[in-house]
Each structure stands twice: as C-alpha cells, then as structure tokens.
Amino acid sequence: MPTATPPPAPAAPANPVLPGFHPDPSVCRVGDDYYLACSSFEYYPGVPLFHSRDLVHWTQIGNALDRPEQLRLPLDAPSSGGIYAPTLRHHDGHFWLIVTNVSGDGNLIVTATDPAGPWSAPVLAPDVPGIDPDLAWDEDGTCWCTVAGVSQRRLDPATGRALGPTRRLWSGTPGAKAPEAPHLYRIGAYWYLLIAEGGTERGHGVSIARARTPEGPFEPCPANPIQSHRSTEHPIQNTGHADLVQGPDGSWWMLLLGVRPSGGSPGWHVLGRETFLAPVTWQDGWPVVGELSLTLPALPWPLQPTPAVPARDDFDVDHLGELRPHWISLRDRSPQHFSVKDRPGWLTLHARGADLSAPDAVFLGRRQTDASCAMRALLDPAEGRGGLAVRLDEEHHYGIEADAVQVRAVARIGPLRTVLAAQPRPPGPLVLRIEIVATQVVRDARTGPDTVTLGFDHPADGFVALAELDGRYLSTEVAGGFTGRVLGVYAGEGTVHVDWCEYRSADG
CATH class of the missing domain: 2.115.10.20 (Glycosyl hydrolase domain; family 43)
Incomplete structure (x- = not known):
C-alpha cells in the first residue's frame, strides 16, 4: 500500500512578535x-x-x-x-x-x-x-x-x-x-x-x-x-x-x-x-x-493564533463612528478634519496643513509591518487635493496624490520637496497605490533596503507607475528619530473622500 504523506510541520512562530513601529514594550x-x-x-x-x-x-x-x-x-x-x-x-x-x-x-x-x-x-x-x-x-x-x-x-x-x-x-x-x-x-x-x-x-x-x-x-x-x-x-x-x-x-x-x-x-x-x-x-x-532570532524556539505551551488586522477597511464603522484602533493620525484627530459620517461608508478628510511637510497635516495611517507590502486606496479628490503616502516624518515622505486635474508622484527628502511626475487624472474616483519591495540582493555597500513605487490604477491602461524610489531616505539612519514608517491617506487641500483603504503584505 502507498505510504500516506504526513501533513506539513507547522511553521515556527516568527520574531518580531509585534512587527513594525512598536517600540519600548x-x-x-x-x-x-x-x-x-x-x-x-x-x-x-x-x-x-x-x-x-x-x-x-x-x-x-x-x-x-x-x-x-x-x-x-x-x-x-x-x-x-x-x-x-x-x-x-x-x-x-x-x-x-x-x-x-x-x-x-x-x-x-x-x-x-x-x-x-x-x-x-x-x-x-x-x-x-x-x-x-x-x-x-x-x-x-x-x-x-x-x-x-x-x-x-x-x-x-x-x-x-x-x-x-x-x-x-x-x-x-x-x-x-x-x-x-x-x-x-x-x-x-x-x-x-x-x-x-x-x-x-x-x-x-x-x-x-x-x-x-x-x-x-x-x-x-x-x-x-x-x-x-x-x-x-x-x-x-x-x-x-x-x-x-x-x-x-x-x-x-x-x-x-x-x-x-x-x-x-x-x-x-x-x-x-x-x-x-x-x-x-x-x-x-x-x-x-537565550538566543534572540527571527524564529522562536518551540514553546512549551500551545500557541493561540488571533485574528489578523483586516487588510481592507471600508470605513463602514459602528454607530459610535469610531475607527479601528490601529489607525493613527498626527498629534490629534479633530472631528472637524476626520469624519466617517459626512459621507456614509467613506472616510472624509478636511485639509488643514498644505501637505505632509506641515506638522498639522491631516493624515490617517497604519504602521508598515512587512518588509514587502502594498497599500491601495480609492479616493475621490473632486473637492480638493489628497493622496496616499508613506511617512517617516515631516521631512521624509513619499506620496501619490490627485486633485481635480492631475495625478502626481511627490517626495520630500530633507529640505527638498519635488513633484517627480504627473499625468492628467482620469474622471471619477481613483485607486492610488504604493508598492514596497524589499531588497533581495545586495549589489554593493550602497544598495538600499527597498524600493518604493508610486502609481495609480488607470481605468483603461491598468497600473501606471509614476515613480520608483530608493527607500533608504525613509529610514531612521537617514532621517533620525525614534519612529518607523506609517502608510496612509491624507488631505492637502479642501476635502478628500476615501471609500476604502487596504494594506497587504507580499505574502497576501
């Protein structure tokens, strides 16, 4: 009789147990x-x-x-x-x-x-x-x-x-x-x-x-x-x-x-x-x-996996109008600038700072927890200007943003802020996308940690990449400080509506 194939051994639990910007436990x-x-x-x-x-x-x-x-x-x-x-x-x-x-x-x-x-x-x-x-x-x-x-x-x-x-x-x-x-x-x-x-x-x-x-x-x-x-x-x-x-x-x-x-x-x-x-x-x-490694030793008690943070948020929140606890904003979250009631089923952002270089920027994000990942969001910028960004601080961030006329890839690195590329915006709400791919092969000492691609989904042409950037400039070794990357949506002018936002690791 043929020998039955044994089931695969369960994967060893991974370290870190709380990946991403979770310091000082x-x-x-x-x-x-x-x-x-x-x-x-x-x-x-x-x-x-x-x-x-x-x-x-x-x-x-x-x-x-x-x-x-x-x-x-x-x-x-x-x-x-x-x-x-x-x-x-x-x-x-x-x-x-x-x-x-x-x-x-x-x-x-x-x-x-x-x-x-x-x-x-x-x-x-x-x-x-x-x-x-x-x-x-x-x-x-x-x-x-x-x-x-x-x-x-x-x-x-x-x-x-x-x-x-x-x-x-x-x-x-x-x-x-x-x-x-x-x-x-x-x-x-x-x-x-x-x-x-x-x-x-x-x-x-x-x-x-x-x-x-x-x-x-x-x-x-x-x-x-x-x-x-x-x-x-x-x-x-x-x-x-x-x-x-x-x-x-x-x-x-x-x-x-x-x-x-x-x-x-x-x-x-x-x-x-x-x-x-x-x-x-x-x-x-x-x-x-004992040994601190990227995989944990066999534990002498049963593991109890818990539900993962939902990859996608449609902002169909409960009657209290509360966002899930993993969403974070900068310094405050005034109802004058953040709302899930103005347009039911959408997150509405009312701009305050002109862009993410301003300390009072209206930004809602979640921690990047995977070396390779992607974030997508469906935005309606018809009443203003806003987008999707990966942020380290006011002087170090990349974004893909849109207004009533254009879609633009923008970057702030130290004192320099620039528009990297722009295209006419297709009509209607728009899916913006940031893709982050970790470096797999270090070519030489100058090889950066990852590549960040900024783009959008064109209704006729599919995904359009407007810029591809070295991720080192959004690292602590370049920017300094104590935090890590946060990915999310922002409003830079007027009012921006967000129908949904999803974050996915490269593994799904």
Whole structure:
C-alpha cells in the first residue's frame, strides 16, 4: 500500500512578535492573559494596547490615551516627540500605566479596570523627574517610581505626588551611555533592576542589578550586558528596552525592542523599532537571556493564533463612528478634519496643513509591518487635493496624490520637496497605490533596503507607475528619530473622500 504523506510541520512562530513601529514594550500578566503597551510618539491616539494568551500572537484591543483630555500634543510638537516609554502594571485589581508626554504634560498616570478601556483621566506626576517612569509595589503597599538615569522615589500613584526625596540607585555599566528604561521587580529573595543602556542605536543593550530591598544598594550582574547585539552581524540590532514576564508554564521570557537593518552599509531599518521575544533562564540568581532570532524556539505551551488586522477597511464603522484602533493620525484627530459620517461608508478628510511637510497635516495611517507590502486606496479628490503616502516624518515622505486635474508622484527628502511626475487624472474616483519591495540582493555597500513605487490604477491602461524610489531616505539612519514608517491617506487641500483603504503584505 502507498505510504500516506504526513501533513506539513507547522511553521515556527516568527520574531518580531509585534512587527513594525512598536517600540519600548512593557508587559504584564494577569491570570492567563498578557497585556502589552508601546510608545506612540507624535501619533494619536497614544499608547497602543495589546492582548495575548501565548506571548506570540497579539491583538490590539485599544489605545490608553484615546481622548483629547488624556493626550495633549500641540500641533507643533516635533516628530519623535510626544509619548515616550510606558510602563504597564496590574496592582490591587487595577491596571496602572505611567508614561511621559515630552511635548506636553510630562509624566502622567492613567488607570483602568479593563485594559481595553476606558482609561481614566490622567493624573499628572510633576514630582517625577525624567523619562521612562516605572511603577513597582512592595509588600507593604509602598509604590516606587524609578526613572531613566537611574533614580527613584516613593510615589502616591493616585495623586502623582512624591512621598520622599529622589535617590540615585545605579548608573549602569561604567562607560555605557544613557542608562534608561528601568523596570523594578521582586523575584524570589531579590529586587531586580533591569535597564537599557548604550543608547538606542547599534550600541543598545540590557543590563541588570539586584538588591535585598527596592531601595538598594544594587549589585550589578557580573555578566552585564545580559543581552546585546552590538558589534555583531546579527540580523536583529539595537536590542534593548526590555521587560520580563513569566510564560504560561512558569518559564521566564523577555520582551524587548530591536530593529532589522537591510541593504548595504551601514544598513537601514525602515519599520522602526519592533517588539521581539526571547527566552530567559536563571543561573546563580541571575537571568540569562537565550538566543534572540527571527524564529522562536518551540514553546512549551500551545500557541493561540488571533485574528489578523483586516487588510481592507471600508470605513463602514459602528454607530459610535469610531475607527479601528490601529489607525493613527498626527498629534490629534479633530472631528472637524476626520469624519466617517459626512459621507456614509467613506472616510472624509478636511485639509488643514498644505501637505505632509506641515506638522498639522491631516493624515490617517497604519504602521508598515512587512518588509514587502502594498497599500491601495480609492479616493475621490473632486473637492480638493489628497493622496496616499508613506511617512517617516515631516521631512521624509513619499506620496501619490490627485486633485481635480492631475495625478502626481511627490517626495520630500530633507529640505527638498519635488513633484517627480504627473499625468492628467482620469474622471471619477481613483485607486492610488504604493508598492514596497524589499531588497533581495545586495549589489554593493550602497544598495538600499527597498524600493518604493508610486502609481495609480488607470481605468483603461491598468497600473501606471509614476515613480520608483530608493527607500533608504525613509529610514531612521537617514532621517533620525525614534519612529518607523506609517502608510496612509491624507488631505492637502479642501476635502478628500476615501471609500476604502487596504494594506497587504507580499505574502497576501
């Protein structure tokens, strides 16, 4: 008898577990559930929140700062300003989130009984200096707030007021710059202080110290940094800003940020800092971080895949008129400029800034999460000018835009903004398209990370490519800053209606 062909083995789960611009992960476990928060910088709403049952598959359940009174970002707040480095914790039946708005209120605290929201109005913490604040509670209920530097003070988290002086705890490894991202934990007989150091670029790393009390004195781990890919050719670089958590079976794991540079030298990362997962074991009372790779090891618990973010959004939203939580805009989302009610079944954008070079541009996008991908949108620009863009910041973006007369490919690279090509616009609504193809072969050191094609679907001629651009100019290595690419629609003049928008990876 013929031998039956065995079913294919399931694919190993991939790292990053949160691809795209999802930096500074902070995670907490409540029973069988895991919740994770990330930085959001100049984008609104702020602090995306995710849920998982297996630490691998994450579903966005909301944003902690999703109301104007919670997130006050001035329209001139710089890109890579705004919301830095949340810490998410669960204590005494409540979720607590402390975060820094470097462009507005400083350090603030919000709480919720359900991490999907609603979250409270912010409690300001003016007595907390610095960025990257962390909250930890000891056995008698004292709350300790630790910040980049690394310093600490007792805090009343309900009022944001300090209950004691600021004390220096530890400055990290001698000679290593920027000790930051502190997280304080009680594990067994010790209090552990986990930090990032070395700067958030190629020198980034994770180090740890321990003490018998949360106030120290802290003894550094002799193996510091316990995780770093500095001075290596590893495909994951800039690793740091970590948080520790126990898996469903009681094993220990680290969630941390990293980037995936590609192309030639020096290597360009375009998706921003992403969230990765790495195993942790313990030796002599110290955590030992296992291999961090693009595929995860076999996990000792069942995976629980979750529904993917819908590829296409037709903007047929519910009665509340709310957009799905993965959509982000720049600095605010005023109903004067964003509406799903003006034209039912369409997203309507009313222009404010003249184009994406303006900090008050009306833009709605989603993070690029795949090295090769495409975005398409059906726009009606008869009442204005607008388009589809891939954005890093005000000085680095590419777009395909249309008005009543023309379709144009435009680019802004540093101080230069140019119209690359233009054609007469066919009548009626128009499908605009951006295609991004990752570099597969590095020809020499100057080879860029990917190619970005800007075009539109002509009703008679099919797809018309107006421009093909090197993607390196929309990378952090060129533009600087802390964010990653966001793809979306915008209005540059008058009113633009969007019937649908879809994002698809090269794999479907």
